[in-house]
Amino acid sequence: MAPMKVIVCGGAGYIGSHCVRELWKLGTDKFEIVVVDNMSTGHPQSIPKGVAFEKADIRDKASLVPVFEKHRPQAVFHFCASIEVAASCSDPLGYYENNVTGTLNMLEVMKQFDVKYFIFSSTAAVFGVPEKSPIEEDDAKRPMNPYGETKLAVERILHWCDAAYGIKSVCLRYFNACGADASGEIGEDHAHETHLIPLILQVPLGKRDKVYMFGNDYPTPDGTCVRDYVHVTDLATAHIAALEYLRKHNTSNQFNLGSGLGYSVKEIVEAARKVTGHAIPAEVKPRRAAEAVLGWKRQYTSVEEIVRTAWNFHQKHPNGFH
Numbered sequence: 001m002a003p004m005k006v007i008v009c010g011g012a013g014y015i016g017s018h019c020v021r022e023l024w025k026l027g028t029d030k031f032e033i034v035v036v037d038n039m040s041t042g043h044p045q046s047i048p049k050g051v052a053f054e055k056a057d058i059r060d061k062a063s064l065v066p067v068f069e070k071h072r073p074q075a076v077f078h079f080c081a082s083i084e085v086a087a088s089c090s091d092p093l094g095y096y097e098n099n100v101t102g103t104l105n106m107l108e109v110m111k112q113f114d115v116k117y118f119i120f121s122s123t124a125a126v127f128g129v130p131e132k133s134p135i136e137e138d139d140a141k142r143p144m145n146p147y148g149e150t151k152l153a154v155e156r157i158l159h160w161c162d163a164a165y166g167i168k169s170v171c172l173r174y175f176n177a178c179g180a181d182a183s184g185e186i187g188e189d190h191a192h193e194t195h196l197i198p199l200i201l202q203v204p205l206g207k208r209d210k211v212y213m214f215g216n217d218y219p220t221p222d223g224t225c226v227r228d229y230v231h232v233t234d235l236a237t238a239h240i241a242a243l244e245y246l247r248k249h250n251t252s253n254q255f256n257l258g259s260g261l262g263y264s265v266k267e268i269v270e271a272a273r274k275v276t277g278h279a280i281p282a283e284v285k286p287r288r289a290a291e292a293v294l295g296w297k298r299q300y301t302s303v304e305e306i307v308r309t310a311w312n313f314h315q316k317h318p319n320g321f322h
C-alpha cells in the first residue's frame with residue numbers, strides 16, 4: 001500500500017514534534033510527513049532530517065493553498081495554536097484569531113482539496129472546573145478562559161463540518177502534557193515557559209533558585225493543586241491511533257486523554273527531587289488565577305510580617321476597639 005500523506009500543522013512544537021517522531025519511526029512506507037509551522041514557538045531542530053517542512057501561517061489562508069497543492073495530503077494533524085491560559089485572558093482577540101480563524105482557514109483549504117481526516121489538539125480546559133473526577137467525555141463543557149473557549153469553539157465547528165462536508169475528525173482533549181522522547185533529542189522548550197515540570201527542572205539546572213507552588217488551599221490531601229499528567233509520547237501515539245480509527249470507522253469522535261491519575265504540585269516537586277537528586281527549594285505562592293486574572297499581588301509574603309501588623313494593632317488596641 002502507498003504511504004499515507006499527512007500534514008502535521010504545528011509539528012515543530014512540543015507535542016507536534018513528538019507526533020512527527022512517532023509517525024517517522026513507523027517508516028516512509030507508512031507515512032509521508034509534511035510539517036507545516038510558522039515557527040512562532042516551534043524549533044527547526046525538533047524536525048527529523050528528511051521530513052518535509054513548509055513554512056506557513058494558518059492565519060493566512062493563501063500561504064496554506066500551495067502547500068496542499070504541492071503535497072496533496074490525506075489527513076491533517078492540527079497542533080498549532082496559542083496555548084497560554086493567562087495570555088488568552090489579556091489578548092482574547094489574538095487567541096480567537098489564531099485558534100479559531102486560523103483553524104477555519106485550515107478547514108476551508110481541506111474542503112477545497114477534499115481532505116477528509118482531521119485530528120485536533122483540544123484540551124481538558126474545555127471542561128472548566130470539573131464537577132467530578134475523573135472527567136468523562138460527555139461532562140458539561142464550561143471553559144473558564146478564552147483559551148478553553150477557542151478550543152471548544154473549534155470542537156463545535158468540527159461537528160458541523162462533518163455534517164456538511166464529511167470532514168471526519170477526532171478531538172483529543174489532553175490533560176497536562178509532560179515528559180520528553182526517550183532519546184532526549186526533543187522535548188519541551190517554550191521561550192515563555194509556564195508549565196510546572198520544566199519550571200521545576202530549571203532549579204537543578206541552575207537557572208532559577210526555587211520553584212513556586214501556586215496555592216496550598218485546594219481541597220486536596222496536601223492542599224496543592226492536583227492535575228492529570230500524561231506523557232507526550234503517549235499523546236503522540238494516541239494521535240496515530242486516532243487516525244487509524246478514522247480510516248477504519250470513518251466516524252468523528254472526541255476523547256479525553258489523561259493518565260486517569262491525579263498528582264499534586266507537591267508530589268511533582270518531590271518526584272523531581274528524587275529524579276535529579278537536587279533539594280529543589282519550593283515556596284508557596286497564592287493561586288495563579290488570582291495573580292494572572294486580577295493582576296493581584298500579595299504585599300505580605302512572610303508570616304512574621306503578617307504577625308507584626310497584627311501585633312501593631314493589638315498593642316495599640318489591647319482591649320480591642322473599646
Ligand SMILES: NC(=O)c1ccc[n+]([C@@H]2O[C@H](COP(=O)([O-])OP(=O)(O)OC[C@H]3O[C@@H](n4cnc5c(N)ncnc54)[C@H](O)[C@@H]3O)[C@@H](O)[C@H]2O)c1
Nearest residue numbers: 010012013014015038039040041042057058080081121177
Ligand atoms: N502543552 C499542554 O499541556 C497542552 C495541553 C492541552 C492541549 N494542548 C494543545 O496542544 C497543541 C500543541 O501544544 P504545544 O504545547 O506543543 O505548543 P507549542 O507552542 O510547543 O506548539 C505549537 C506549534 O504551533 C506553531 N504555530 C502556532 N501558531 C501558528 C500559526 N498561526 N501558523 C502555523 N503554526 C503555528 C508554533 O510555531 C509551534 O511550533 C496546542 O493546540 C495546545 O493548545 C497542549
Ligand SMILES: O=c1ccn([C@@H]2O[C@H](COP(=O)(O)OP(=O)(O)O[C@H]3O[C@H](CO)[C@H](O)[C@H](O)[C@H]3O)[C@@H](O)[C@H]2O)c(=O)[nH]1
Nearest residue numbers: 083123124125175176194195196199212213214225265288
Ligand atoms: O510555577 C508553577 C507552574 C505551575 N504550577 C501549578 O502546577 C499545575 C500545572 O500547571 P501548568 O501550567 O503546568 O498547566 P495547567 O494545568 O495550568 O495548563 C495545562 O493544561 C491545560 C489542560 O488541563 C491546558 O491545556 C493548558 O494549555 C496547559 O498549559 C497547576 O496547578 C499550577 O497552578 C505551580 O504551582 N507553579
